[in-house]
Structure formats: C-alpha cells, structure tokens
Amino acid sequence: MKVLVANRGEIAIRVMRACRELGFSAVAVYSDADRGALHTRYADEAVHIGPAAARDSYLNIDKVIAAALEKKADAIHPGYGFLSENQEFAARVEAAGMIFIGPRPETIAMTGDKLEARRIARLAGLPVLSGPDVPIGEGNEDDLNRMVAEQDEFPVIVKAILGGGGRGIRLAHNKSELKKMIRQAQRESMSSFGADGIYLEPFIDRARHIEVQIIGDGQGNVLVLGERECSIQRRRQKLIEEAPAPNLSSEQRQQVHAYAHQLGVALNYRSLGTVEFLLDRKGNFYFIEVNPRIQVEHPVSEVVLGIDLLRLQLRLALTGDMKYTQDQIVVRGAAIEARILAEDPANDFMPATGRIAYVQEPDGPGIRVDSAIFQGMEITTDYDSLIAKVIVWGEDREAAIGRLTRALQEFQISGVPTSMDFITRIISQESFIHGRVDTTFLDTFKPRMADRSEALEKVAAIAAALAMHREKHRRQTVSAAPESNWRKTAWAEQMRGLI
Amino acid sequence: MSVYRIFIGENEYQIEITETGIRINGEEIEADLLQLNEAGLYLLNHGDDKLELHLAFLGKNTYVVMADGQQIEAQVETNLSQARRTTGALKDAKSITAPMPGIVIEVPVKLGDTVREGDVVCILESMKMQMVIQAPSAGTVVELAAKPDTSVNKDELLVRLE
Numbered sequence: 001m002k003v004l005v006a007n008r009g010e011i012a013i014r015v016m017r018a019c020r021e022l023g024f025s026a027v028a029v030y031s032d033a034d035r036g037a038l039h040t041r042y043a044d045e046a047v048h049i050g051p052a053a054a055r056d057s058y059l060n061i062d063k064v065i066a067a068a069l070e071k072k073a074d075a076i077h078p079g080y081g082f083l084s085e086n087q088e089f090a091a092r093v094e095a096a097g098m099i100f101i102g103p104r105p106e107t108i109a110m111t112g113d114k115l116e117a118r119r120i121a122r123l124a125g126l127p128v129l130s131g132p133d134v135p136i137g138e139g140n141e142d143d144l145n146r147m148v149a150e151q152d153e154f155p156v157i158v159k160a161i162l163g164g165g166g167r168g169i170r171l172a173h174n175k176s177e178l179k180k181m182i183r184q185a186q187r188e189s190m191s192s193f194g195a196d197g198i199y200l201e202p203f204i205d206r207a208r209h210i211e212v213q214i215i216g217d218g219q220g221n222v223l224v225l226g227e228r229e230c231s232i233q234r235r236r237q238k239l240i241e242e243a244p245a246p247n248l249s250s251e252q253r254q255q256v257h258a259y260a261h262q263l264g265v266a267l268n269y270r271s272l273g274t275v276e277f278l279l280d281r282k283g284n285f286y287f288i289e290v291n292p293r294i295q296v297e298h299p300v301s302e303v304v305l306g307i308d309l310l311r312l313q314l315r316l317a318l319t320g321d322m323k324y325t326q327d328q329i330v331v332r333g334a335a336i337e338a339r340i341l342a343e344d345p346a347n348d349f350m351p352a353t354g355r356i357a358y359v360q361e362p363d364g365p366g367i368r369v370d371s372a373i374f375q376g377m378e379i380t381t382d383y384d385s386l387i388a389k390v391i392v393w394g395e396d397r398e399a400a401i402g403r404l405t406r407a408l409q410e411f412q413i414s415g416v417p418t419s420m421d422f423i424t425r426i427i428s429q430e431s432f433i434h435g436r437v438d439t440t441f442l443d444t445f446k447p448r449m450a451d452r453s454e455a456l457e458k459v460a461a462i463a464a465a466l467a468m469h470r471e472k473h474r475r476q477t478v479s480a481a482p483e484s485n486w487r488k489t490a491w492a493e494q495m496r497g498l499i
Numbered sequence: 500m501s502v503y504r505i506f507i508g509e510n511e512y513q514i515e516i517t518e519t520g521i522r523i524n525g526e527e528i529e530a531d532l533l534q535l536n537e538a539g540l541y542l543l544n545h546g547d548d549k550l551e552l553h554l555a556f557l558g559k560n561t562y563v564v565m566a567d568g569q570q571i572e573a574q575v576e577t578n579l580s581q582a583r584r585t586t587g588a589l590k591d592a593k594s595i596t597a598p599m600p601g602i603v604i605e606v607p608v609k610l611g612d613t614v615r616e617g618d619v620v621c622i623l624e625s626m627k628m629q630m631v632i633q634a635p636s637a638g639t640v641v642e643l644a645a646k647p648d649t650s651v652n653k654d655e656l657l658v659r660l661e
Contacts, residue, residue: 167629187622187629191624191629235628342626344599347598348598350599350625350630350653351601351626352599352600352653353600357539357553357555357563358538358539358540358553381602381625381626381650384626384627385627408568409568411568412553412565413565414553414555414563415555415563415570417570421568454510456566456567456571457507457508457510457512458523459543459545459552459566460507460564460571460573461512461514461523462514462523462532462545463552463554463564463566464503464505464554464564464573465503465505465512465575466516466521466530466532467532467541467554467556468503468560468562468575468577469501469503469516470532471556472501472577
C-alpha cells in the first residue's frame, strides 16, 4: 500500500507517521522551498512538484496527480489546507483510479459552498443562523447596493461562499463599513478561492466556537468522536483548542453531538469531518459549517479518546470499516493544544520570517509536539505561519493547563518571533482557567508584551559581553600567531557554530 | 580591562571584564559562561543563579540571546571598535513601508496618481494572510517601489507620496 501525501509541514509528517505504523509506504511532494524540509526527508520517496509559490506546486492538481501516478500510489491523503477541500482534485484522484482519503467529491462540493451547506443543515433539522440566503458577487454592483441598503441589523458578518480557514470573513458594524468589508472579503475570496461570492450572517456577540468530530463510512453509519472548544481565536484563526469543551451541561453536549450526527447521516458522510457550531450566551447552538478533512486541532480529540484518528481514517479508506461502535467512544481527562505561530507579538502579530537558530522541544509526561521545524530551517512567507503544535493531556483540565504551562516553558525557539509567550499569558488568565472564554476573548485581552524583566535583560547583556569578550580574545590570539589557514578556518567554524 | 556597552532596546548596560571579575553598571558580579555545545547553547552561572541560554551571532556586533523563552537582541559596542549603533530604518510620514514581510499581490496606484487618505495603495500577502495597505494621508504617488509578485521585507519602502 502506497500513499501520496499532498501536503507539507507538520500535517504531512503526521499522516506519514500513521502510514509507517500501518506498514504503508509514504510518498512526499515538495516545492523548491521544501527540498530540505522534514516532510521531504521523512517520506520513503519524494517527488519535486515545482516552485515555492503554492499555486505552482502544492495547489497544482496536475502535478500532484502526475507525481502519484509516477510513483504508482494507491491513495492520496490531502492533509488540511491546499487541495484538501477541492472537489475537482478529489474527483480527479478517483478518476485516475486511486483512493481519495477524504469525503466523496460531491460532499466536498456541498460543504464547500457555505450557503448550500447551510441549506442542507436546515433540512437535516439543525439550527441555522438566519440571513439572506441569496449570494451576491461576480461583480454585480446592483446586487451589492441592494444588499447593503436592505441590511438593517448590525454588526453583521460578511462571509465568502467558498470560504475556509478563516479567510474571506469580515465583520461590519454599520452600513458605511459594510460595503468596504464586502469588497475586502470578495478580494480575499477571489485570490484564495477563485470566486468572489459572499453572503451575510448575523453576528452573535460573545459566542463560543464548539465543533464536533465525526467519522462516517459512506454507507449511512456515522460515529461522533466528541467535541472540541476552539473559542480562542485571533483574526479568525484558532490559537488554542481543547477537548472536551469545558462548562457544557450533559444535555448541551448530547444535543450538539446529535446535531452533528444528524448532518453526517444526511450527507451520508464518508471519512473524517468536523461540524462547526456557535454557542450563544443563552445556550443555543447554531450550525456554521462542515470541514470535510482532518483538522489542525485533531490531536486533542486523539489524546482524550485514545484513538489515532489518522490511522482510523486510513484504515477506513482501505477497508470501509470504522473499527469502533459509538458505545466504545469514551472521553478521558482533558487535552489542550497550543498553536505555535511564526508571528511577531511586538509587531501586532504580523507574520514573521527568519532562520530557526535554535530549537528545543518540550518533553516528558503527557506532552506531544507535532512540528516540522529544525535548527537552520528558513521560515519564509510562502506558507502558513503554523510551525509547531504543542498538545498536552491531563487527568483533568487543571492538570492539562499546568502541563501546557510547563511545556511552553520548556519549548525554546530562537531566530524567529513566535506566539508562545502570548499563549502562556492567555492560559494564566482567570477566565481561561475557569473555561469562561468566547470568540471575543482576544479582542479585549491585551497583555503588555514588552514587560520583560530587567533582571533577564541584565543576564542577556552579561552573556553577550562575555561571548564577545571570548570571541575578541580568540581573534587576538589567532592574529598574534603566524598566519595559518588552519586557524582561520577553525575560527570561521566557531563563528558558524554561533550563527 | 575590557569595557563593553550593551544596547538592548532603550536600555544600555556597561560591562567591565577584568582578570579578576566582572562589573555591570559599576556593580561587581560573579558570572561565568559555560559553552554547552557547538550549536550556540550556553549555561550562564551568575551568583547562585543559573540560566540556560542560546546565543546567535547576527553579525554587526549583534547577538540574539534566547533565555527563558524570550528573544533579546543585544548590540555590543566594544572599547576598541566603537561600532556605531544601528538604528531602525528612517521613516517619514509620506513613505509607506511594508508592515510585514510578504509578497506584493497588487499595487492599485500608478506614478503621478493622487490618493486620498485611506485609499488602498498596496496589497500584501504573507503566510496566507492578506493585508491591505492604505495611504496614511492624501498625496501624489512619486515613487512606486512595490511591484506585483515580488517579495518585500518588513519596513521596505512600498510607495512614496508627496
């Protein structure tokens, strides 16, 4: 059995690890930027598919399929992002006689069209946010003006019909802002998804983001694999996720699981998927969308369920068997994931680039790190800013928070600014500790990031002075001695070690 | 005796290293830097405290010291070299620079265009995130440094207005 993994970074390695455990061989694809990447090295075989820009490599369907055919792969796993929610890709993989490890192409089409997904969810009996179901876009100025004129309730959310990954979404507070936000959402949608259709959805203030993991066999059987809380978000990108969701009554938990199950059955869902909901202050759930793929935050579910979701997904794709029955699905303890992003807290969390000068990953009981970074690795602007995920398990939520705090203290990354310190501050907040968070948490949470202790600065100053002193001394010794190429080389080696 | 002036952000530390000891801002301290490996890992013993840290030499007398999860950029000025402190790129109100490294997606203005405050002058993309750069004030485009499909560094000039 040979599986081509059409992705890069930590998720590519995650999939390949599952392949290796199952005795499958894994084929990587890589761009110019990823010649020395960990996923390229980890794979049994690797195929170069083009330049760094994703549209010419990881998003190029022809090249990915050609690579799979060349290597005689039996199946393709798309990971998340890139081609994972592209119906054409899924269809062409199947047309080429390979297994697409994911939902059927028509399911991807239905869930990819957010308005269509909303319509199906409503038919399946799920609560759905009311809003004009009429899409606007494709440059129709009259539709746009009418939509703006008719919108009276604010704030309102503007969403790309083909949206995903938090892109193509804007919040508008009033009529004059609405048109501008629609334009921005359309522009982002056009460049990310190749179409500019958008729709409006009422904004629910201080909602929580709760999502349910499902798996289906495509024969009408759907298992619910627990829920996750993903309310800590910045710019609609999740930052911290956990399982199970804290502070849900057992009725609420059963309710949201039942909704996800209903929709999974209605879609005759195949493979892994996630049904996303908002939970308002009154305790009502509203369906938002289905993610028809493995998600970044899947490890928190794996850890509390004791089930390897990737292995389950690969096995299901091959045999059609889901292995478990619903009564065997039991959640134990609590898990939290922190996304470590290459972004600069001192520059409004803008994406940051650089070379990883040093990395030491955390270790010990209850800690898992899914990453694809290594010392010397160049972080470029070409791909996602996610460089590592730290996942912890604790016998309860309090233990998990303590473990995550320790893990983030142990995790050392130098050379590129990261979100790590910021996450440490979030998880020490009272509201987080008590599980009282909502999607607006980070709008108001503004820790002073610059309050570095003077003591630490002094220590850094001493270290820099001592290092420079040593270097200078070494240089003087070298230049005092007769010129020798060997010595010069040795010094250059030393300096290289420092760099 | 060697004297080093260390600049970290707004702060300055003077460190004197002699045969017998170390002083920071005139205060005598005990400190010893133990190199742990060739990859830049050190252990700094100072007084009764110890701290594992990583030193990366960036050139231009600058080290990035990573300790306790913090990355601290330290510029060293020696009593021999008296290297000049480098300062951040000069910015004037009319130069619009990149707030993040990225790829230029679109430059919707041309040379000689007059723009109003808030007009979009450039769209950048980095790590899948798009950013719309707006004119901070009204003016005329006198320089177009940003070109579509090229990459720019943080603080690099995109458009200059007059």
